[in-house]
Amino acid sequence: MKLIETNKLQKIYLLGENEVRALDDVSVNISPGEFVAIMGPSGSGKSTFMNVVGCLDEPTSGHYLLDGIDVSKMERDELAQIRNKKIGFVFQGFNLLSRTSALENVEVPLLYNNTPPKERREKARLALKALGMEDREDHQPNQLSGGQQQRVAIARALVNDAPLLLADEPTGNLDTKTGVEIMELFVRLNEENKITIVLVTHDRDIAKFSKRTISFLDGQVISDEATAR
Helix, strand or coil: CCCEEEEEEEEEEEECCEEEEEEEEEEEEECCCCEEEEECCCCCCHHHHHHHHCCCCCCCEEEEEECCEECCCCCHHHHHHHHHHHEEEEECCCCCCCCCCHHHHHHHHHHCCCCCHHHHHHHHHHHHHHCCCHHHCCCCHHHCCHHHHHHHHHHHHHCCCCCEEEEECCCCCCCHHHHHHHHHHHHHHHHHHCCEEEEECCCHHHHCCCCEEEEEECCEEEEEEECCC
16 A cells, blocks of 8 residues: 555646646655655745645645545544644754753644653653654753754654654755754664655755655656666
């Protein structure tokens, strides 16, 4: 079974009398355990595709199956439950809660599925330890470097044991050296933990860490091939 399966996805926006096809008949399959980079210039449709795959937006038409479940026409509450159980998100801006410790930030997804406090704390600690951040669990975001903040964000994305990690320009706010460290971490998570990763980037050097690159232009997939390393 494919983890991600899209069939003729369309996302159409109306701007006055003009019709903008952000996604135009996009059919993509991604298997469990893949590491896929999504590339394309601004306005190509890559971010719209990520939003649909992440159940943050609904397609105008077409079908999207996530782990065998057709989520194309689900209601908002159903989509929220799917996101919490199936998807971890990592963003360019980290999106950590200020004045909240690293440990408490990682616990947030577990609050939404009523995980008991003791178990919640244990799982969050294990997630931070897996990212090498066990000695920073009491630190607030403003006490952490950019790379450390992103590690906390990745721990938060992984704490629910979701099978899919979506990363939107995760190195965009990091210096080159730290960005490489974060990408090497993604590679390790993919190879050792078998986590499926879909990463949006405009940077070919970042895309080279993936195993497969899908390129978008004008809302369509123009290439889908093994990443040239």
